[in-house]
Amino acid sequence: MSSATIKANWNYPTSVRVGAGRIRELPAACRELGMKAPLLITDPGLAALPVVEQTLQLCLADGLKAAVFSKIKANPTGQNVVDGVAAYRAGNHDGVIAFGGGSGLDAAKAVALMVGQDRPVWDFEDVGDNWTRVNQAGMAPVVAIPTTAGTGSEVGRASVITDDEAHIKKIIFHPDMLPRIVILDPELTIGLPARVTAATGMDALSHNLEAYCSPFYHPMAEGIAIEGIRLVKEYLPRATAQPDDIEARAQMLVASSMGATAFQRGLGGMHALAHPLGALYDAHHGTLNAILMPYVLKANRSAIEERITRLSAYLQIDNGFDGFLNWVLALRKELGIPHTLSEIDIDSSRSEQIARMATEDPSAGGNPIQFSAEQYRTILEAAVSGDL
Incomplete structure (x- = not known):
């Protein structure tokens, strides 16, 4: 297969689907994970571009009750995660689409972790066995779609979140923060x-x-x-x-x-x-x-x-x-x-x-x-x- 026409699936370390135009498979991926009302989380810069509206419409046209949350910073903060959890609950969502660069993906994964927790996000900092505190049953499934080729957060089990009071970046970790499905569509990075x-x-x-x-x-x-x-x-x-x-x-x-x-x-x-x-x-x-x-x-x-x-x-x-x-x-x-x-x-x-x-x-x-x-x-x- 020519690398110019890559279209492949593999499982390492999660289910990865790569190829031009494969964003069209997003609604099916959501349904595969049991989502009927996903929350698409991205950054405000991307949210203002047609690609996010097109992706949202793709989901809506398939009958998914999707919505967008984009109130996050370039270096996402604990407050951004709190706000994302509030949006998730207010919209009665049942899964997360992590869409964008590192900031969007990290924020989305942290929100998906936190929707079922009753502790602050800092209690799950990657120190010792903090991750064992997580209520795994409360975590939301994630489909990750990177729009930049850099962080690789789509295949990571952690998020880097800024504690804006302490002015320090902290790594929030749990093995199940690894997105269940990843779509690598190069057409999304052209702009x-x-x-x-x-x-x-x-x-x-x-x-x-x-x-x-x-x-x-x-x-x-x-x-x-x-x-x-x-x-x-x-x-x-x-x-x-x-x-x-x-x-x-x-x-x-x-x-x-x-x-x-x-x-x-x-x-x-x-x-x-x-x-x-x-x-x-x-x-x-x-x-x-x-x-x-x-x-x-x-x-x-x-x-x-x-x-x-x-x-x-x-x-x-x-x-x-x-x-x-x-x-x-x-x-x-x-x-x-x-x-x-x-x-x-x-x-x-x-x-x-x-x-x-x-x-x-x-x-x-x-x-x-x-x-x-x-x-x-x-x-x-x-x-x-x-x-x-």
Whole structure:
């Protein structure tokens, strides 16, 4: 089968249906999960576009009593989840359609978790065995439909939600937060601006790359990550330069899902810094990971050089670690990604606080080197100034 005409189903880690035009299968997917009145949860930017209205009408025409909830932020908050639960209950809904980029998918999955709980969402933070507190019977089924190729949240068992009182991102987790059905339709990503395609695609790269570099033993995740990185290398420049390239769009959706499947092996320093930066500055997560990437790679060099050299050989990049680092820098430049945090109005004034938060972030545990707060501060300040 030509990759340009991908139409396939697979079950890993959940039921995935990929192919152009497969959004038309959404009503049947909802009914398969017992939904008669799904709540479509997305972000306000997407809600204002025709694609959401068209998707809603698709459901209504099939007899589903669907509605839309879109009052969420780019970095969804606990209050957004509370408001979504209220909308779900008020509309007597019986399932969730998670539609959009990372923010829409994460908010939707958290709402689906919380509709049957009587504890606050923070009680289910991914710490220890908090997930066992969940009333599983009260959770709503989810069909996930990503419209960006980046976070891979459609195949994840967690949501990143900002505690706006503490100004910190928290990971809310339960195994059953994994959506039951995923539809990867590249036609839904065609309208993305080039800068969003680039930033979300670099997020997919960061997931695959940090999973690959993680010191934990998970050979299946490692294999997935390697191929995910290859897909990004081959298809992200095409998807960014040629928005209507369906093959490139489809392969980037697959690479994104692969990254989120692989990072059960662990993430690392890019995310450990990106999470507090996103919480404090409300900056785009994918852009943060893209900017931080070479600085964290360089800081990890002593622990990952041999591994990156193997990866470079697979990617047909010469000169081992140095060649790989130069490829990352060239890719960022080609995609228009800023080289420094200062270019997105982040300075060093809170570097001490951010470095401390990075050491406490769950992602830090998967970094090849357990950086101290001082080491994270050095990386952050290098990313602000561009000192590579």
